[in-house]
Amino acid sequence: MAISITRWLLSKFGLGGTSTDAAYVEMTSALQEYRIRELAFNTCVSMIANAVGKCEFKTYKDGAEFKGSEYYLWNIEPNVNQNSTAFLHKLVYQLYSNNEALIISTKHRDGRELLAVADTFEQPAEYPQKMQEYKGVVVGEVQYDKTFKENEVMHLRLNHCNIKPVLNGLNDSYLRLVQAAMKSYAWASGKHYKVHVEQTAQTGKVGEKEWGKQFADMMTAQVKPFLDSDHAVLPEFDGYQYEDIGGKPDAQRSTRDIRALVDDIFDFTARGFCIPPVLLFGDVAGTQDAMQRWLTTCIDPLCDQVQEEGTRKRYGYDEWKKGNYMMVDTSSILHFDIFGNASNIEKLVGSGAFSINDVLKATGQSEIAEDWASQHFLTKNIGVIEDVANAIDGKGGEKV
DSSP states (O other): OHHHHHHHHHHHTTOOOSTTOHHHHHHHHHHHHHHHHHHHHHHHHHHHHHHHHHSEEEEEETTEEOOSHHHHHHHTOSBTTBOHHHHHHHHHHHHHHHSEEEEEEEEOTTSOEEEEEOSBOOOOOOOSSSOOEEOSOEETTEEOOSOEEGGGEEEEESOSSOOHHHHHHHHHHHHHHHHHHHHHHHHHHSOOEEEEEOHHHHTSSSOHHHHHHHHHHHIIIIIHHHHHOSSOOOOOOTTEEEEEOOOOOOTTOOHHHHHHHHHHHHHHHHHHTTOOHHHHHTOOTTHHHHHHHHIIIIIHHHHHHHHHHHHHHHTOHHHHHTTOEEEEEOTTSSOOOTTTTHHHHHHHHHTTSSOHHHHHHHTTOOOOOSGGGGSOOOOTTOOOHHHHHHTBOTTSSBOO
16 A cells, blocks of 8 residues: 555656655655654543543533433434544544644524534634634535634534644654664664675686676676575675675564664654553553543543533523533443442442432443432431530430
């Protein structure tokens, strides 16, 4: 795939397309660098998008949780071509690729409202007291002639300053070390020969001027295939003596050193996205603490911005004051083992903090369609200290 892309790019610029062309080799090297950088970037973005995709977008009406068309829009089907997970993946990718993302609202033929993430749009002029206007909005193959005002869209900005160009520059600098390490390892592991040519062989039947070209042609026709082939015979003529001075691999260096340099690029990218590197590399030690840090410094702020933008654009101040708003619940990101946390569940229900249905919902289980399952219970061994003292007589027994 990479070779076909390289040849296509070279043909676009009118360059050659063989492996011996300098332009071909340079383009292939550039694509290899690009793949390492993009792999690190896309891995981090996918982690964040997968986490946001697991969140539940809760909608409230009059201060109580309510599942209506707005809930269905954010959690099931934002538009006719995407489910909510695919929609959120595109949103997160646009946000981290361009440092901002634009969500527009459109209408289906049957009158339903749809949400779509813009692929591109013109940067609007910023005014402190005037709504921004977004022109040239493109979604897929559709370019909208309409000018969208600020109150008609959801505009998300990741950072005040775009960090991706900084990461790209850092990675480009670090990739030079990777290339140097790969060249050093390849040379040390390769085959190298020294050829001793007697004076008589140099001035045989040809002149000294012609001998250089003849020697180079012989090396290309005979020695190079011998070095490149798994099984070959190298002819040795009178006057030529070959001495193997093959590479000397350093026992302290191996492909692991190159892998470590590549891992550093992933490390830089993860830190730039506020992702603890241990989560990116799949390390077990310190995973729980790293997960909590990731949720606190990366996922929660992102979801907080989405719910703020959604509430102020989809509801507004008057509706918010009535208790109508949306909230992104990030508690479902962590996998919950219901059997391993049985004692904790008992304490939550027994303390009256959660009902049985609250716990079932939090663990992804179906709720019980009974009134008692939504009631809050309190165990008798918990109470106000004065009430417990009044229930005990002077002899240490309970009052009748």
